[in-house]
Amino acid sequence: MVTNVTNFSRSGLYDWMAQRVSAVILAAYVLFLLGFVVLHPGLGYAEWQALFSNNAMRIFSLLTLVALSAHAWIGMWTISTDYLTPMALGKYATVVRFLFQAACGIAMFAFFVWGVLILWGI
Amino acid sequence: MGDGYLTSALPDNFALIVRGSQCDKKAVNSQRPVNLDLRTIKLPITAYTSILHRISGVILFVGIAVLLFGLDKSLASEEGFAQVQECLTSALAKFVIWGLLSALLYHLVAGVRHLIMDMGIGETLEGGKLGSQIVLVVSAIVILLLGVWIW
Secondary structure (H helix, E strand, O other): OOOOOOOOOOOHHHHHHHHHHHHHHHHHHHHHHHHHHHHOOOOOHHHHHHHHHOHHHHHHHHHHHHHHHHHHHHHHHHHHHHHOOHHHHHHHHHHHHHHHHHHHHHHHHHHHHHHHHHHHHO | OOOHHHHHOOOOOEEEEEEOOEEEEEEOOOOOOOOOOHHHOOOOHHHHHHHHHHHHHHHHHHHHHHHHHHHHHHHHOHHHHHHHHHHOOOHHHHHHHHHHHHHHHHHHHHHHHHHHHHOOOOOOHHHHHHHHHHHHHHHHHHHHHHHHHHO
């Protein structure tokens, strides 16, 4: 049975880099959105809707969704390969880890599609 | 020590050798035993900030669903926006949002520390401990400010 652990890019260094580049994008988006909400105390639907239907914001949001997908995947992959191990789970570790990672991948893909539908549904 | 970010960044024929406070990179036979059982290692403050970073990350992964749901509803229609606003006045919703955004802010602060360390700042044992303390203090302050803003 194959029990080797592989990651997405087959290069730990590439994953490491992707994690950091995506982190910067996510940080920028979070700070921007938090700043926007804090600076608009009586925020109404019109303003909120105008913000997200702006094309620049659509691009920023889509970029963030892509960054989030990569970031979350690498993070959940790292955690699962660190804790869902034969040391913790015995001989079923590979099966459990595979199923966990598959669930994470499917969930993240669903989040991504959901996000795209929200952005383009406005 | 058991830091997946570090170990996964190394090529296959490399292993982390922990010697006292130093962590050296050395080409060794990867079959050699390494104790990474966290239950048998006394954890320093740096380990707690690292594990909190991971826990907050998992919380956020689950929280994406909540945030997307709120974004979807609030953008769908004027009524949806009002419903989300209405919902956010309840104590439970405020608590959930506070918890979620707390995880986000902690994850953000700890992540910024990672980036600073990647630039070579605070990589020593003392620097790492100080960095962890700064992360805890700064995130506690922003989480408190967040609570004040929400309530």
